[in-house]
Amino acid sequence: MTQDHLTHLRTLEAESIEILREVAASFERPVMMYSIGKDSSVLLHLARKAFYPSKIPFPLLHVNTTWKFREMIAFRDRMAEEYGFDLITHTNADGVRDNINPFDHGSSRYTDIMKTAALRQALNAGQYDAAIGGARRDEEKSRAKERIFSHRNAQHAWDPKNQRPELWRVFNTRLNPGESMRVFPLSNWTELDIWTYIYSEGIPIVPLYFAARRPVVERLGTLIMVDDDRMPLLTGETPHDELVRFRTLGCYPLTGAMRSSAASLPEIIMEMQASRTSEREGRLIDSDQVGSMEKKKQEGYF
């Protein structure tokens, strides 16, 4: 390294590493949320860098709704084996018992039970005092104003009116009993930063991000991939193969595919720069109601 000035990606990388180390040094029971998506992949990569040559000193938690793409689960298990991190998975057993699914119960109720409530269960069960997430401030309006170290009360709720001022890089990590912290090391990254970093570092990501022929149906203008035979088909619907990829990954019935031939990272980045629609558009959760993300966050969703 000959230059004295760090490029913006190196600056972002170093800041995220500093945040991850601060979590490890300041909290008794931290955990890192692992959603298996591209942001989680970057977070995992940064955590490996932050603690090298030590292993990541906290577990990774995956909240499994049971409706994730099969390729995501396979990728998750491969990463855990390759990098040797401690993987915890949690599924809301009550939801499974009641057969809660996105088709019969609607995306809002399904998300409440299988994601938000499940996350709360997992965090309570582990008595985690800090949960690291991959959210970015450029993603959504309510995130633009959230702290990097974001305080949660004993009910895991966020109080946007009462955030702690966050100056320099001096983070107030102190908690009262029962309270916890959500920590967002990728706060200052943009979607383009994520992709260029994945490209320049050669970070593995789930193949679903790359275009391939996949079985889909078109429903209410959204392309849904038929990932397994649990998906009830409406009359007149027949899955057909199309060249598609995903811009974000979640539960397959709630994640819209986009028609694309981008099969490499440069092509993805080029397509993203040209497409000019917002990233969360492919997520059906956000459009349920106006201001929905803020509401979910106050209830404890990531």
Place this chain on the structure above:
Amino acid sequence: MSLANALTADTDLDLWLAQQTDKSLLRFLTCGSVDDGKSTLIGRLLYDSQLILDDQLASLKKESRNRTTGDEGIDFSLLVDGLAAEREQGITIDVAYRFFSTDKRKFIVADTPGHEQYTRNMATGASNADLALVLIDARKGVLTQTRRHSFILSLIGVKHVVAVINKIDLVDYDQAVYDRIVADYRAFAEPLGFKTLATVPVSALRGDNMLAQSPHTPWYQGAALVPYLEGIDTAEDRSAQPMRFPVQWVNRPNLDFRGFSGTVASGQVALGDEVLISASRKPAVVSRIVTMDGDLDRAVAGQAVTLVLDREVDVSRGDVLAHSGKTPEFSNQFQARIVWMSEESAFPGRSYLLKLGSQIVPATITDLKFRTNVNTLEHTAATKVDLNEVATVTIATDKPIAFDPYASNALTGGFILIDRISNATLGAGTIEFGLRRAQNLTYQAFDVNRDVRSAMKGQAPQIIWFTGLSGSGKSSVANLLEKRLTAEGRHAYILDGDNVRHGLNKDLGFTEAARVENIRRVAEVAKLMADAGLIVLVSFISPFVNERRLAREIAGDIRFVEVYVDTPIEVCEARDPKGLYARARAGEIKNFTGIDSPFEAPEHPELVLHGAGHEPAVLADELHGWLKI
């Protein structure tokens, strides 16, 4: 017209990606009220950098009808109007971050709207900014608010300022107007010591001097705003400063490796450098600079690395490594300026937790020298510091810490103050200089009082008064609560019949007058103990309303919690732990409460605990939760 990131089929992808990766990052802050056109300016920057998506653009054009628009038919301020909507919901958005980039640089904008809490918001936004844009409406010139913003920028140490003279189109692009405002502003701002101070006439709405020099202002020879922001070098400072490496985390994967992880705060550290450890003053030589991508020969400011030293030395989180001869100050006293950010005022003598880098120590404001009026810069005497006020103070920490004056190093000279009870962030400070022992503090600057003592203990003193029948469970609950508080590091003490009747009150009998005197003395003792900073648990049957009222009056302004342990007499009598009910029934004890003497149940106790059917542990939990100690 667009700034950046334009990709076409002809673009050389590898080259383009290399450019994206190699851009530098500039963080800046925007100051100015809504009227100065701040929203329009930010909206324009987002629009020009193609960050406005197609669907947003369509609805934007629709909304922009009937509004002041530029040539594109868009009211750019609508792009950041989410803030206004949120204000209506009563949410204070102190800082929102926005992102855009050009071919040369990536930008993060800290947008700090709102008038009321401006000092706090600006300080927060400015703390991570390399540069600030100070917007000035060309029609209004330099206002009080402009001066206040500029002072706060200097306080937080933002070194680069651009005064943006906006709405220049509304004064007919008149050079005389511009020159007069620039002269006014420079006269005020130059003493504040900014490293660079540029001025530019713009119309954010029409795009004049935003991306390129405007044909409407041929008299302006400087760079347009965006090219100026692309070109300014703000990063040079940190690598040239003395090296500071605050140890964040000790990296110990196995017995063969012991490294110290942290981010180089300033300067650079190279292989073979001799470094000194702040706390022990012991030297060691850097033998490896470890990263996952391979060892480095040197690391510069901003890099997160792990250092390995050549010998076994005592280093832990909070230590600062530096080159010998260029070490930080290491002391427990310094003078600082603080910005107060809490509704609860700051007082000399009160104890806080101070966090600076990775060091966290108890600290006390030992002297409040003066308050600075942020509008006039006048100094005034003060006994406390309120929300959004700025003051100059001396601070003593419980043990020495490593620091630099803020002016020479923001990352090792800036700190926050944390409430020891609520853990809220109360204020931020910038160190002016260290104080030597010879210049020692005058501890007489404040009176030792209950606030000071309770702050030292990190707890709110109070009296918890248990009333209820004999055998109702008062003492069991009080005992469990005391254990729990003690386990949490609180200082509590139980006053009950046994430890008072046998000593202090052994001269008292059981006549009515003696019972009143008994309660009076207990209440006075409880008050003294609370004044000393203790949490006092009083467990007395105290059957009469008047006695309990007396105890509450004696407590004065100390928090007094009356807890009625409501257990039916049949249950108490069945328990009869000391065999007293049996003796009372047998006529051996006279005036026994519940048998031949009344118990006046409290009408408005703070809390009622139902002693029948609940274990004392459950009741103690309920009480503990309710008290929120």
